Amino acid sequence: MNVKLVLLILAIIITAGTFYYTQDLVKELEKSEREIVELYANSLEFIAGPTSNEDFTFVFENIIKRINFPLILTDSSGIPTSYDVGSGNKNIEIDSTLTQSEKEAFLKNKVQELRKIHEPINVTYNINGKEQIFNKIYFGNSEIIQRLQYYPFLQVIFAFFFVAIAYISFTYLKKTEQSNIWVGMAKEIAHQLGTPISSLMGWVELLKLKSQHPSEVINISDEMGNDLNRLNKITNRFSKIGSKPILKINDIGLVITNVTKYFEKRLPQTGKDVELIYIQPKPINLMLNSALFEWVIENLIKNAIDAIGSDKGKILVAVQEHKDVVEIEVSDNGKGINSKNRKNIFKPGYSTKNRGWGLGLSLSKRIIEDYHKGKLILKNSILNEGTTFLIILEKSLKKNSEKIKNERS
CATH class of the missing domain: 3.30.565.10 (Histidine kinase-like ATPase, C-terminal domain)
Structure with missing residues (x-):
């Protein structure tokens, strides 16, 4: 199989798997945070009830403090009434230099932003047998969810770089191997031809010395023929490579x-x-x-x-x-x-x-x-x-x- 295609498929699988896992994790966290908001809404309903005279320290210590995401409490018409709910700086941050009217405008804009993220949760009271909405809770995502939402995109970038680096490395190694083969082939051809060529040169020198001895010249010519046959064998061998x-x-x-x-x-x-x-x-x-x-x-x-x-x-x-x-x-x-x-x-x-x-x-x-x-x-x-x-x-x-x-x- 094509190595480049394998790398691409591997990158797609890694990215898709990471994206699916991250989105599933985000949904679970969003569900958990919504349950916290619903519990907070139920607590407000219970506290405002006409028969309630309990100590609600537990509610404020164990529920409200768990709110570490943007949350704004409004009246039934959507006018913000409270925003400093939860664990301090992880909730809504407002510039302290803003005037009261500027703060109100800022919170109204924030409510519209939160509405786009999640549907608000209504806080209702039973009055004369009828459920009436007295408050609405608008909330966003915690910092960890926001990070996780961007994580798949980072993973895509990392996967792209992984494929790019792997492709470049593979191409470089392939070119290096091809270069080594060509260099090796050249050396091997020279190595193979060296022996018969050296022998032929030696036989030529002997011919010069033995030119007056016909019988020895015949023997030398036979050996020269053997070396020439060997050269022919070498060319024949290299022609067989690859077939x-x-x-x-x-x-x-x-x-x-x-x-x-x-x-x-x-x-x-x-x-x-x-x-x-x-x-x-x-x-x-x-x-x-x-x-x-x-x-x-x-x-x-x-x-x-x-x-x-x-x-x-x-x-x-x-x-x-x-x-x-x-x-x-x-x-x-x-x-x-x-x-x-x-x-x-x-x-x-x-x-x-x-x-x-x-x-x-x-x-x-x-x-x-x-x-x-x-x-x-x-x-x-x-x-x-x-x-x-x-x-x-x-x-x-x-x-x-x-x-x-x-x-x-």
């Missing part, structure tokens, strides 16, 4: 052998004393795209070579066959990977070196997990001792091919 590759039955041992033989002849050109060990297992047929799977093994071996310093290095490629899966381990005795970097090594564009690893491991993981429905993990790594990567592939051709078929459909 569904065709998987065929391949002997995984032979596929890995093709890679190790290529590196064995070119290890001396790295300037490092590195031994590449690979024991070819018995034939194990799996659904593979041989070109892409070779790329994965090459990436892991290259990373192992880069991790080995000036000391004698050893790279071991081991294949283990189990009941349901086949495991391929690529181990080295190099410098290892720092613990803080381990969680990032498969991220596009991430690299701790000037070249390589920008996309190599990221692409390798995608090739194994997305295309071959297997797993590529960092099994272990110890600083200054070495690193082991593990590839796990389904052994069952039927099960493996069904996974791939379902993914394509």
